[in-house]
Amino acid sequence: MEALRKAEENFVVLKAFNDLVLDVVSKDLCTKCGMCVSSCQVHAISMTDEGPKSVGPCRQCEACYYGCPRSPATSEELLKASLSSEKKDDILGSYNKIVSARTVLSEVKSVAQDGGVVTTLLIYALEEGLIDGGIVASKSTIEAWKPVPKVALSINDVLEAAGTKYSNCPSLVALKDALYGYDLSKVCVVGVPCQVTAARNVKVQPKAARKIGDKIAFIIGLFCMESFPHVKLAQFLTSNGIDIAKVSKFDIKEGKFRVYMGDAEVLSVPIRNLKDYANRFCETCRDLTSWYADVSVGAIGSGRDWSTVIVRSDEGAKLFDGAVQNGYLEVKDIESDGIESLRKIAKRKASKN
Amino acid sequence: MRLPSLIREVWANLLKKPATVKYPFEKLPLSKTYRGKHELMRDRCVGCGLCAKICPAFAITMRSVYGKVSPEVDLAKCIFCYQCEDVCPRGAIKRGKEYELASWSRNEMIVR
Ligand SMILES: Cc1cc2nc3c(=O)[nH]c(=O)nc-3n(C[C@H](O)[C@H](O)[C@H](O)COP(=O)(O)OP(=O)(O)OC[C@H]3O[C@@H](n4cnc5c(N)ncnc54)[C@H](O)[C@@H]3O)c2cc1C
Numbered sequence: 446m447e448a449l450r451k452a453e454e455n456f457v458v459l460k461a462f463n464d465l466v467l468d469v470v471s472k473d474l475c476t477k478c479g480m481c482v483s484s485c486q487v488h489a490i491s492m493t494d495e496g497p498k499s500v501g502p503c504r505q506c507e508a509c510y511y512g513c514p515r516s517p518a519t520s521e522e523l524l525k526a527s528l529s530s531e532k533k534d535d536i537l538g539s540y541n542k543i544v545s546a547r548t549v550l551s552e553v554k555s556v557a558q559d560g561g562v563v564t565t566l567l568i569y570a571l572e573e574g575l576i577d578g579g580i581v582a583s584k585s586t587i588e589a590w591k592p593v594p595k596v597a598l599s600i601n602d603v604l605e606a607a608g609t610k611y612s613n614c615p616s617l618v619a620l621k622d623a624l625y626g627y628d629l630s631k632v633c634v635v636g637v638p639c640q641v642t643a644a645r646n647v648k649v650q651p652k653a654a655r656k657i658g659d660k661i662a663f664i665i666g667l668f669c670m671e672s673f674p675h676v677k678l679a680q681f682l683t684s685n686g687i688d689i690a691k692v693s694k695f696d697i698k699e700g701k702f703r704v705y706m707g708d709a710e711v712l713s714v715p716i717r718n719l720k721d722y723a724n725r726f727c728e729t730c731r732d733l734t735s736w737y738a739d740v741s742v743g744a745i746g747s748g749r750d751w752s753t754v755i756v757r758s759d760e761g762a763k764l765f766d767g768a769v770q771n772g773y774l775e776v777k778d779i780e781s782d783g784i785e786s787l788r789k790i791a792k793r794k795a796s797k798n
Numbered sequence: 799m800r801l802p803s804l805i806r807e808v809w810a811n812l813l814k815k816p817a818t819v820k821y822p823f824e825k826l827p828l829s830k831t832y833r834g835k836h837e838l839m840r841d842r843c844v845g846c847g848l849c850a851k852i853c854p855a856f857a858i859t860m861r862s863v864y865g866k867v868s869p870e871v872d873l874a875k876c877i878f879c880y881q882c883e884d885v886c887p888r889g890a891i892k893r894g895k896e897y898e899l900a901s902w903s904r905n906e907m908i909v910r
Contacts (some may be wrong), residue, residue, distance in 0.1 A: 486848060486885045506846035508887035652844050656889035
């Protein structure tokens with residue numbers, strides 16, 4: 446009896462891929478970020494539109510389970526403790542400073558979503574040799590406006606990936622190509638809050654794939670209210686008589702979802718009309734501003750063609766201040782009502798879900 | 799005609815510096831990816847056992863020391879393919895630079 450009790454005490458429950466399926470995928474929590482695919486060292490997971498699928502024998506190393514941003518094992522305390530920021534804020538996350546910024550590069554201005562800060566930071570880091578490559582969401586050449594993961598190795602690649610696609614993208618799958626295919630040792634991850642959480646997870650969570658975390662130099666986070674599955678977005682546009690292949694830009698501003706063809710605005714609907722089209726997994730997310738990024742970038746709070754930038758860590762400061770000092774970006778102080786509206790919207794997301 | 803050329807050759811080589819290195823006293827620089835003795839980083843290892851499963855030479859065994867499971871590499875069996883490094887999700891196995899691994903006892907051949 447004593448021996449049995451002892452054996453029970455020593456029994457460790459392994460969190461293998463099937464536990465990930467049970468705890469995350471089957472509960473509709475999976476964000477399809479792609480970290481499980483990159484974490485798996487025996488190539489047993491593959492990403493589909495419906496989520497991760499097992500394609501080989503699991504060796505129970507637990508890396509996928511602990512890297513997952515939505516797994517019950519993800520600890521907010523651990524993630525929070527990893528950021529050395531001065532100001533602690535429950536709604537905007539901890540940060541060092543919030544400013545407005547925009548690019549000075551004309552080739553970025555013409556393709557970027559807002560202030561072009563993300564693209565410019567990537568260009569600066571590539572030119573300066575701070576990174577070997579970036580993980581971005583590029584546009585599919587087969588299906589219009591479908592984001593596909595890409596390893597950006599050159600400035601052309603970065604420019605190609607500029608602009609927001611409002612569908613979820615398994616960007617982090619590209620980490621596998623970057624680290625084992627291209628053998629890069631310093632990469633910058635660009636992603637929405639769920640992907641940022643995953644990228645931070647592999648840096649700080651001891652049981653996650655820390656090998657990947659070692660090679661992530663910077664994490665750039667985007668603000669994100671919600672995303673829409675590509676199929677449903679195309680459906681919504683078709684029901685409004687718009688062919689998604691002809692669209693030149695999507696934008697969400699002032700609570701409206703706007704669609705542009707060429708320079709003309711062809712559709713502007715309140716964002717709440719799209720509620721039924723949004724991803725289910727976004728309903729449980731409370732993070733608007735990418736709490737665990739090094740630098741977070743978004744539109745809310747700054748005027749037209751400017752971006753709001755939240756610098757959260759020392760690495761983030763090194764990247765952002767470097768780009769400013771070398772004349773890649775221009776900055777100005779953010780207006781106080783800008784921070785107010787950002788706080789208001791962030792609070793709405795945090796309390797709604 | 800052949801003899802003078804041969805003598806010339808011998809004479810030239812006598813004055814040359816030797817092509818070899820005086821090994822124990824002098825060592826060649828190692829390449830960046832040299833595969834020497836393993837460096838196991840205990841603080842990173844969580845004991846998942848992937849390295850032991852992939853090792854083609856069965857050189858790695860998982861041992862429990864004070865309740866913590868971690869790998870032991872038997873250098874007598876190891877073929878230095880470093881698949882264990884490739885497969886370790888936590889980056890707990892590093893390529894070391896030490897290559898003088900001969901020893902008098904089998905016990906000393908085990909990296910713990
Ligand atoms: C799904 C989604 C929802 C968003 N919702 C809001 C919002 O509600 N409020 C707000 O202020 N901002 C939101 N943003 C962020 C905003 O659209 C801009 O991306 C941000 O302001 C950066 O602007 P920029 O000009 O610096 O970006 P750019 O220089 O144009 O670069 C954009 C970068 O984002 C990456 N990217 C684009 N689409 C995706 C994607 N689907 N997944 C991962 N990476 C992607 C690209 O790889 C590119 O590197 C959202 C972004 C996304 C992807």
